[in-house]
Amino acid sequence: xxxxxxxxxxxxxxxxxxxxxxxxxxxxxxxxxxxxxxxxxxxxxxxxxxxxxxxxxxxxxxxxxxxxxxxxxxxxxxxxxxxxxxxxxxxxxxxxxxxxxxxxxxxxxxxxxxxxxxxxxxxxxxxxxxxxxxxxxxxxxxxxxxxxxxxxxxxxxxxxxxxxxxxxxxxxxxxxxxxxxxxxxxxxxxxxxxxxxxxxxxxxxxxxxxxxxxxxxxxxxxxxxxxxxxxxxxxxxxxxxxxxxxxxxxxxxxxxxxxxxxxxxxxxxxxxxxxxxxxxxxxxxxxx
Numbered sequence: 001x002x003x004x005x006x007x008x009x010x011x012x013x014x015x016x017x018x019x020x021x022x023x024x025x026x027x028x029x030x031x032x033x034x035x036x037x038x039x040x041x042x043x044x045x046x047x048x049x050x051x052x053x054x055x056x057x058x059x060x061x062x063x064x065x066x067x068x069x070x071x072x073x074x075x076x077x078x079x080x081x082x083x084x085x086x087x088x089x090x091x092x093x094x095x096x097x098x099x100x101x102x103x104x105x106x107x108x109x110x111x112x113x114x115x116x117x118x119x120x121x122x123x124x125x126x127x128x129x130x131x132x133x134x135x136x137x138x139x140x141x142x143x144x145x146x147x148x149x150x151x152x153x154x155x156x157x158x159x160x161x162x163x164x165x166x167x168x169x170x171x172x173x174x175x176x177x178x179x180x181x182x183x184x185x186x187x188x189x190x191x192x193x194x195x196x197x198x199x200x201x202x203x204x205x206x207x208x209x210x211x212x213x214x215x216x217x218x219x220x221x222x223x224x225x226x227x228x229x230x231x232x233x234x235x236x237x238x239x240x241x242x243x244x245x246x247x248x249x250x251x252x253x254x255x256x257x258x259x260x261x262x263x264x265x266x267x268x269x270x271x272x273x274x275x276x277x278x279x280x281x282x283x284x285x286x287x288x
Contacts, residue, residue, distance in 0.1 A: 020085030111204025
């Protein structure tokens with residue numbers, strides 16, 4: 001049993017179901033704030049320098065900051081990512097999907113602090129802090145958004161369901177794996193050609209995808225065939241659990257076949273032996 005399975009056994013009951021919907025709701029709050037007072041969003045972004053100066057709420061509130069302005073295309077894109085996320089949650093299970101999303105968020109927070117460390121210590125070569133001053137962290141904070149975390153959902157969907165077709169420009173049917181490859185090439189280009197900020201943002205936000213897919217020697221557990229097999233297995237297990245809850249150790253009758261019978265465990269037998277009302281007091285006690 002791998003680490004992921006052990007974690008799911010231990011903490012799976014705490015998984016948030018329909019997580020994609022809650023992410024959309026967070027965006028809704030962000031857009032509502034931007035309509036009322038867009039400048040207030042500056043106090044909610046992921047600014048590590050401000051966090052170290054006491055504004056610790058930014059570790060959480062950056063999740064509601066929308067990555068772009070609101071338009072009809074925003075609604076379409078949010079629905080698109082909601083559909084992808086819901087499909088992944090159904091295929092992987094709530095815990096695995098939670099782990100994927102929250103790890104992307106955590107890596108983003110860590111990446112912002114690593115950028116702060118590199119800038120303050122001059123590890124990046126040119127002192128960008130000297131060039132931009134305090135505005136550097138404000139500028140970087142808007143890069144550290146949920147944009148690339150959302151794009152990691154698209155990459156995960158493309159890797160899990162590569163042969164599903166989507167309508168490009170609402171007209172052209174294209175397999176999602178080709179779109180995923182194109183976007184992957186664009187990310188690699190942006191990473192090597194972009195600024196130090198974009199390098200940290202892309203690496204941190206997509207580290208969850210790299211760990212989940214590219215660094216695993218056996219990714220068969222995320223293939224559609226394996227997902228279907230696991231789903232069918234869980235269905236059969238649930239069906240078997242609905243079969244006889246009580247069974248007499250003598251006659252073999254069950255609470256399903258004979259619902260009129262009462263079943264009890266015998267306290268004098270060594271072991272968990274259950275008997276129907278006809279044999280509870282007449283059976284020979286089992287001793288080890």
